[in-house]
Structures are given as C-alpha cells and as structure tokens.
Amino acid sequence: MSTALFWFRNDLRLTDNPGLRAAVEENKAVLPVFVLDERLLQRDRWGFLRMGVYRLRFLLESLQDLKEDLQDKGSDLCFAVGIPEEVLPKLAQEHGCRALYASKEYAHEELQIEERLSKDLDTHFYHSGLLVNPDEVNFAIDKVPEVFTQFRKRVEKYSEVPGTLDPPEQIPTVAFTASELPGPEAFGYELPPQEQRAVLPFRGGALQAYNRLDHYLWDTGALASYKETRNGLIGADYSSKFSAWLANGSISPRAIYQEVEAYEAEREKNKSTYWMKFELLWREYFKYITMKHGRKIFFKGGIQDKAVRWKDNPKAMRKWMTGTTGDDFVDANMRELLYTGYMSNRGRQNVASYLVHQLKQDWRKGAAWFESCLVDYDVSSNWGNWMYASGVGNDPRDRVFNTKKQAKDYDRDGDYRRLWLQEERSPEAFLEQYMQAELAG
Ligand SMILES: Cc1cc2nc3c(=O)[nH]c(=O)nc-3n(C[C@H](O)[C@H](O)[C@H](O)COP(=O)(O)OP(=O)(O)OC[C@H]3O[C@@H](n4cnc5c(N)ncnc54)[C@H](O)[C@@H]3O)c2cc1C
Structure with missing residues (x-):
C-alpha cells in the first residue's frame, strides 16, 4: 500500500x-x-x-x-x-x-x-457536502430542474438521504513536522471588538457545530417552532445558525438531517421539523444549479443571460455597505453584517432587493460584498440566492421587496432597527478599518 x-x-x-x-x-x-x-x-x-x-x-x-x-x-x-x-x-x-x-x-x-x-x-x-449525490438523484446534471419546487419534489420522492459515516478509528500518518496555526493577525487582519449585539459569537470547529446542533434540537427544542420563528431578526435561536459550520464543512448536511429525523422519531415531528429539511434542500438545490450552470452563476446576466443595464454608482454602493442609505430597515441589516459577518435570511432578501431594484447596482457587487463579509459564505448559496433576488437566476419574476412594509411586518416595534442604528460610532470608519487588511509579507 x-x-x-x-x-x-x-x-x-x-x-x-x-x-x-x-x-x-x-x-x-x-x-x-x-x-x-x-x-x-x-x-x-x-x-x-x-x-x-x-x-x-x-x-x-x-x-x-x-x-x-x-x-x-x-x-x-x-x-x-x-x-x-x-x-x-x-x-x-x-x-x-x-x-x-x-x-x-x-x-x-x-x-x-x-x-x-x-x-x-x-x-x-x-x-x-451534499444530502444526495448526483448518482442518487433521478435526473442528469444537465436536466437539474430549474424551479426549486420541482427539484425538491423529485429529490423527496426518488432519493434517500444516506446515514453518516463514522470517523476513521486511527489515521496512520506520514512523518512530517506540524506547526502551530497562525491567528488572523498573522495575515495583516485586525480583529474587530467582540460585538455584544451579535446573534452568536460563532466559534469555528466540529465540536462547536455539534454543540449548536444539540442546543437547537435537544436542549431548547427550538427546532419544533422553527417555521414560526425563522423570519426573526434578533437573538440566537430564531433560526438554527448552522450555516457557518455547514459552509466550511465542520458538520455535514447529512449529520444535521439525520439528527432532525432522530428528533422527529424521539421527540416531536411537525411542520417546523420538516421545514428544516426543506431549507437544507434549498442549500442542496443551489449546489446542483452550480453543477449545471458552471461559470454562468457569476455572469452579469446570470443563468438567464438577461440583458440588464445596471448603474455604477460607487457612492450609493458605499452607503449600502455602511448602512447609511436612509432606509432604516436596510441600514440596520447592513450594519449587522458589517459589524458581525452575519445577517438573517429575511435581512439578506431585503438588502439584496434594495441594492438591485432601488439602487439599480450590479448584483455581482452585492454578492461580492457578501462574499467578503459573511461568516457563512458558501459559493453556491450566495451567488445562487443573489441571482434569484436579482431576477437573473432561477426565479424569472422580478420580486421587489417593499422594505418599509417588510420592516412593519417583521420589526413592528422597531427593536431591531434601534438595536443596530442607535450608536455613536461611525460605520464609515469601521468600513475603512475592515478594508485595510492585507496579506502579510
Ligand atoms: C442574498 C442572499 C445571500 C445568501 N448567502 C448565503 C451564503 O453565502 N451562505 C449560506 O449558507 N446561505 C446564504 N443565504 C441563505 C440564507 O440566508 C442562510 O443560509 C441563512 O440565513 C443562514 O442562517 P441559518 O443557518 O440560521 O438558517 P436556517 O433558517 O436555520 O436554515 C437552515 C439551513 O438551511 C440552509 N438554507 C436556509 N435558507 C437557505 C437559502 N435561501 N438558500 C440556501 N440555503 C438555505 C442553510 O444551510 C441553513 O443553515 C443567502 C440568502 C440570500 C437571500
């Protein structure tokens, strides 16, 4: 051997x-x-x-x-x-x-x-990193359904999510000299202060991923009301926050899926427990869309090759990035992203729609800014959702979010906006600092 x-x-x-x-x-x-x-x-x-x-x-x-x-x-x-x-x-x-x-x-x-x-x-x-491998779905990659519902139904009907594999007992290893891992400072990055308002401290690693899974399912039972809470904006448990660990693979989607099924068998099975599996299928869908469309997910006209005249307004872009557009719901969300690297799904949909439909900026700039900031950046989920929100992806309709109405519906008392907008510090100065890091040496 x-x-x-x-x-x-x-x-x-x-x-x-x-x-x-x-x-x-x-x-x-x-x-x-x-x-x-x-x-x-x-x-x-x-x-x-x-x-x-x-x-x-x-x-x-x-x-x-x-x-x-x-x-x-x-x-x-x-x-x-x-x-x-x-x-x-x-x-x-x-x-x-x-x-x-x-x-x-x-x-x-x-x-x-x-x-x-x-x-x-x-x-x-x-x-x-998939729930179901390409040889276990009942379509070829060039025939991946373009519409999510069709994709989901085909996967749910014809495929089974396999169980997880145990880790190797031992890992016989080639002799080499291992060194200590560096911190972000070694690459010229300055660590921002710990943000008390962040939904979670987000600590990396498989151990933390499994702790979070235990917390969300078994310790708090938050999973059982996920469908009702998932559009929340404040706090650790309105949604699972699994995305960061899933993105770098500290935990596999199958491990989460399997645990949700264990929870359903042992504790409770309801719409919410199903909805977690449903959302994991969204993640899966964007991976398959990436397999099918290759480089096109990064093109200006997206997978539709749509001719859209985007504007190029660096000032408007900067206001969006610093959360100083004047639209308080958008601004609160953009500041959360800038200060913490995370934003809720509800927020992401609104700020993406605002950038593309109100400011008419090239959607790829928004996707690239998310790529930079997000702790849970995943190439397929990010670029796929951005295309979707911009009308150049799998949703041919131009879905425009009315951010004022969304704020009323999802932040009725303004708590979320107050949380992120009432502060002394300048988001501009923070952005400058954020942008300054560079590869040391
Ligand atoms: C413009 C835009 C950009 C996005 N960029 C990313 C990204 O880079 N990385 C990323 O993981 N998600 C991305 N999403 C999807 C979604 O917003 C996040 O997965 C979710 O907010 C993460 O929080 P959570 O783990 O608490 O999600 P939960 O609501 O608890 O969902 C559970 C899991 O399902 C998956 N999921 C949920 N919604 C989606 C979705 N719309 N698309 C794909 N997977 C989903 C995620 O893996 C998530 O961890 C983006 C959405 C939008 C609108």
Whole structure:
C-alpha cells in the first residue's frame, strides 16, 4: 500500500467524510493537509477582500479544532499558505505520495484547481457536502430542474438521504513536522471588538457545530417552532445558525438531517421539523444549479443571460455597505453584517432587493460584498440566492421587496432597527478599518 495526501477543503471534519475514509482505508499512511489559498486573502475586481476577517477567524478556529481531532487519532494537520495546485504537488513529492484524496467542489475556480491537480497527481474526489449525490438523484446534471419546487419534489420522492459515516478509528500518518496555526493577525487582519449585539459569537470547529446542533434540537427544542420563528431578526435561536459550520464543512448536511429525523422519531415531528429539511434542500438545490450552470452563476446576466443595464454608482454602493442609505430597515441589516459577518435570511432578501431594484447596482457587487463579509459564505448559496433576488437566476419574476412594509411586518416595534442604528460610532470608519487588511509579507 502506498501513501497519499488528504486535502481538506470545505469538509473540515473527521465524521462523515467519505474522502478521508477512503484515503485512510486505501493507503498505509496519509498526510492531512489544509492550504489556505492566498488568492482568497486578496482583493476581488471590486476591491473587496475575498475573505474578510469574520470568516478568516472562523476558519482558523475550525482548523484548530480539526487539528486537535486529528491529534486524537494519532495524526496532525499540515497547514500551508499558498496556491493549492502548486503547494500540493510539491508536498506530495516531498513525502513520496502519488495520490491525492479530497472532497469535490462544484464552482468554476474550484473545478479549475481540481483539473490542474489531476495533471500532476492521481486524484480521487468525493462528494461530501451534499444530502444526495448526483448518482442518487433521478435526473442528469444537465436536466437539474430549474424551479426549486420541482427539484425538491423529485429529490423527496426518488432519493434517500444516506446515514453518516463514522470517523476513521486511527489515521496512520506520514512523518512530517506540524506547526502551530497562525491567528488572523498573522495575515495583516485586525480583529474587530467582540460585538455584544451579535446573534452568536460563532466559534469555528466540529465540536462547536455539534454543540449548536444539540442546543437547537435537544436542549431548547427550538427546532419544533422553527417555521414560526425563522423570519426573526434578533437573538440566537430564531433560526438554527448552522450555516457557518455547514459552509466550511465542520458538520455535514447529512449529520444535521439525520439528527432532525432522530428528533422527529424521539421527540416531536411537525411542520417546523420538516421545514428544516426543506431549507437544507434549498442549500442542496443551489449546489446542483452550480453543477449545471458552471461559470454562468457569476455572469452579469446570470443563468438567464438577461440583458440588464445596471448603474455604477460607487457612492450609493458605499452607503449600502455602511448602512447609511436612509432606509432604516436596510441600514440596520447592513450594519449587522458589517459589524458581525452575519445577517438573517429575511435581512439578506431585503438588502439584496434594495441594492438591485432601488439602487439599480450590479448584483455581482452585492454578492461580492457578501462574499467578503459573511461568516457563512458558501459559493453556491450566495451567488445562487443573489441571482434569484436579482431576477437573473432561477426565479424569472422580478420580486421587489417593499422594505418599509417588510420592516412593519417583521420589526413592528422597531427593536431591531434601534438595536443596530442607535450608536455613536461611525460605520464609515469601521468600513475603512475592515478594508485595510492585507496579506502579510
Ligand atoms: C442574498 C442572499 C445571500 C445568501 N448567502 C448565503 C451564503 O453565502 N451562505 C449560506 O449558507 N446561505 C446564504 N443565504 C441563505 C440564507 O440566508 C442562510 O443560509 C441563512 O440565513 C443562514 O442562517 P441559518 O443557518 O440560521 O438558517 P436556517 O433558517 O436555520 O436554515 C437552515 C439551513 O438551511 C440552509 N438554507 C436556509 N435558507 C437557505 C437559502 N435561501 N438558500 C440556501 N440555503 C438555505 C442553510 O444551510 C441553513 O443553515 C443567502 C440568502 C440570500 C437571500
């Protein structure tokens, strides 16, 4: 038996990780690696940091937790910063590994990396972030239903969500010198002060993901009223907040799905428990839409190739980003995002609609700003939802949110707006600081 690299991507866990299981079973030793892609620490075409401080901090915490889990299995994490398709072949050569095992990704840049790696190494990619794999759905990728309801019904009717895989018992590991993980400061990022108003402190790692799952299901039973509370705006438990851990794969969607079913069997099954599974299918749907449409999810005209004349008004964009547009519901939401890296689903829909339909700015700028800020950024969910909100995606209707009415319906007493808008500090100054980080060295 030979040795292989196991490359962690958005699957930062040992449990329910099919690629890791295969790598361990098929090789005498593995080298577990994470490469922080330096391109993500740089600025995008709009001048935004691709990965802002909230997600970087969360990622490094997740890696620390992963490292400790690996150590418990007699292994460790090899951490590098660079370009994965350059770093990984080098590491393979240094450690005498010919094969590389990893989770599969679906978006354009990630696929390009996979392609390049396949030229140098014997690569094995595994689906590990889906409820149902492409060979277990009853449609081909080029026939993925465009309408969510059709997609959901087909998956619900014809596919079963498999159970989760146990972590490997032990992880025999290639000899290497592991080092301490850096903090965000090492990359020139300045940590913002802990925000007391944040819905959650969001700590990264599988342990925290499972704690959150326990809290939301078993400790509080919040799951049983999810459908009624999910449009909330304040506090930890109006929605699950699973998204951040799902995004970097500290927990798999199957693990959550399975736990919801256990809750239904042991405690209570109702509309709300079903609705959590329904929302996980939205996540799944956008992954399949990404598989089907490739690069188009990043195009100006979206997957519809729609010709829209967007305006380019940097001042309006900046007001949106700093929550100073004058629309208090939009502003409160945008400040929450700026100060914490999180925003509710209700908020996201409203601010996206406002940017696109009121300010008429290119939707891709909004999506890119979310990409920078969100602690739970997920390429398919983000760009898919943005296309959807902008009328260039899977919803051909131009859904315009009336933000004044939405504020009345969802923030009747104004508590949410007061929470984020009554303050001394200047969001402009905060934004300046946020934008200043850069790759050290
Ligand atoms: C413009 C816009 C951008 C978005 N960007 C992202 C993103 O980058 N990453 C991300 O995970 N979600 C994104 N969403 C979807 C959704 O807002 C978040 O998943 C949700 O608010 C996260 O909070 P939660 O975990 O408490 O969700 P819950 O309401 O508890 O839902 C449970 C899980 O279901 C999934 N889910 C729920 N709603 C959606 C949805 N509309 N689309 C896809 N999956 C969903 C998520 O995995 C979520 O964790 C975006 C939505 C909009 C409108």
